[in-house]
Amino acid sequence: MRQPRKFSRTLTHHELILVTGGGGSITIGPKTYPVVEGMLYYIASGVHHSFEPDFAQTASFLTVHFSSARVKLVEGNWLIQDEQHPLALPPAQSLKDAYPALDLFQKLVDFWHAKLPGYEFMAKTLLQQMLMAIFVHVKKQHQSDAASLKVEKIIQHMHQHIGDKVTLTELSELVQLAPTYLSRTFKETTGYTVIEFFNKMKIDRAKELLIEGDKKVKEVSQALGYTDEFYFSRIFKRIEGISPSEYYSKNVHGI
Template sequence: MNLNNLYFHIHYCNSKQPNDGKKIRTQISRTLQHHELLLVTGGKGSLTLGGKKHLLQEGLIFYLRAGLPHTIEMDEEEPICFYSVHFSYTSIGYDEGAWSIGKVHERLPLPPMRILQNGYLVVDAFQRLTAAWSAKLPGYELLARARLQQLLYEIFLQVKRQNQNHAVALKVEKVIQHMREHLTERLTLAELSDLVQLSTYYLTRVFKQATGYTVIEYFNKLKMDKAKELILDGDKKIKDVALELGFADEFYFSRIFKRTEGISPSEFYSNIVHGV
């Protein structure tokens, strides 16, 4: 699953905080047909998943996928405080100028339950999301969708940092930095593997986990971003742009550009620079 290609629809957001006057049922048993993220910020209670009861505490975040039966019980004296968002999603692709709607996956690659470590960015993102939804100002759905993506980014980052060896994460960042500094060159997977002293197989695996792209796909993506900047300058031929970015074959460069942007470099030049 490439997380960069997901499109989200928010059904609703909810929250319960101390002294806000909201009344919440003390027991809820349900099976949702969509997905929910639930962040506990205080209070007492339990959530039962797959026959296992989890005592609720501040900092626990739950991912309740569609079709997962669960029961939430709350202490009557100290009911839980929380933020929640209910949503559905699908994947959308864009290749060579054509849009496509992909498979609707059963679940996101998130654990059902996790305790946040230094999760203030996740909490802040959740607060911003529920505030945007509750305010109902013009454009709130678009804003809320953007903030859901920000929330998911922070959650995925947390999960990766907790699951992934920190030293390996730094090596992935080192590879990306090396790519940015050598956009005009032709780098190979073997060279990048040697740079961070990882096998090509292992680097390929951890890089895809961290970015959603293969090593070469990511390098070409950076090159295409730079190509657009060079084309927008308006004083370079397409062949010169290709050569500057390490492509000896102008036609191969054009194929990669069109796969990314949906139009050829010359069409991009005409549309953007001359407004044709």
Template sequence: MTGGNIKKPEGFMKEKLYVLPDYWMKELEQEGLTSSLYITDIGYFPKAEYHFRERPEGSPAHIFIFCEAGEGWVELNQGERMILREGDMIVIPPDTHHRYGAMPENPWSIYWFHFKGEHATRLVHLFGLSATPLTLSPSGIARFIEWFHPAYELLAERTYALTTHVHVAQTARQLLSGIGINSNKSAQEKKRENYLEQAIQYMNQHMGGSIRLTELSRHVGLSQQHLIHLFNLETGVPPIEYFLRLKIQRAGQLLDLTELSIKEISSAVGISDPYYFSRLFKKMSGFSPSHYRNIPKG
């Protein structure tokens, strides 16, 4: 890993280590297919006894660490020490004072990589990967290991090829987003997700009619204010607008898959006025219902 101090300069038995040459760094920063995200360093340290790093100025890249076995620790901005055990991972933000190392009694084995790019910070925050440990599921661990070895071999053996860096960058993006979607959620996050699923299921069951915010919040068991906050947080829109979007989505399916008239489709999604339905459909989809139906698809 670039920069910092180490308490075992001779490295680790069977370690893997690749550092992107400076000339490639400049190339990837300017290449359209990699400027948004690319790997700068990647490696594997098995049973990394005495492993230690400290970077008072932080790293210019995000640092992804996955603890395959054993135990280690991470401190950010001289804050509380976070323990990483088997199956845990963390992403250390760039330009952040940090220290980390192996536990002396049971030193960790870690896979790690550094990544940069215009989308790196947004990707990490969007998928909830920033600065706190997450525990990967068994399938998540398997997917990570499956990604790591080919990515490392490509970078170490074919670093001269732009196609190598593009491919590894694209698969790294998929890896990070997949970890974010499938990582173990907190009890609070699971509860929030359950409320949302209940509300959307209720909407789908009442697609042919109308619902009020009062009855939806009563069904879910949340206050109206809390329900609005939940939908804004998770979907970006309040509940009733989300319900309208579901109606327009269902209407689009009916336009594509049936011979129903626009008036019949309007009625099927619980909008009694077909003229209002047509205006709403065009506002949300960008096309009138008849124009949308005539667009070739598939």
């Protein structure tokens, strides 16, 4: 994440810019777009672009830069050709409700900065998964607004009750949908089941509490509605790949 200054440039590779906050405007080729949280901008190789900040609302971005190649099998031989033609992506689109793509974008950036063993291979894999999630989101944008609004209402309810337990019955009554239909709609919209999404939301909050450093793992567990500290730790490790104590040591003490 960075807080950019004014710039004007043309790159020899592709770039994806995800806005995480603030304001301003970005010009891609001949068209200018407002900088709004949740927007994804795609800049193809060779396309001139510029950014004009809004100093009253400092913008913050996550960015991914990448090149691509075309691999072909010709008469039994593999040929690899540099491929810098534009991808089939719009220059600007909203990813505000594209939860799988947003999650993969964040994971990709985190893996790259962490520089753990094998990070380059993992980054390539995550990039491919993220691009697929973005393409799927583009295709699904015809999905009914009513269903999306109900999912947003559920997620807002989860945020407000992050330290509690929620049930599918409770959420179904909240949005007046049958539990089975709600489960299917939520999965189609977010890529997660209701429980998976709520657990991920809790673990994201747990990471914030751990980095603040004034709560023990047991206290964090209890603050997020987990009565069993070891169950909380298992969920944390399943989602993050490391235990809460390891996460704390790595991010607070650099161990």
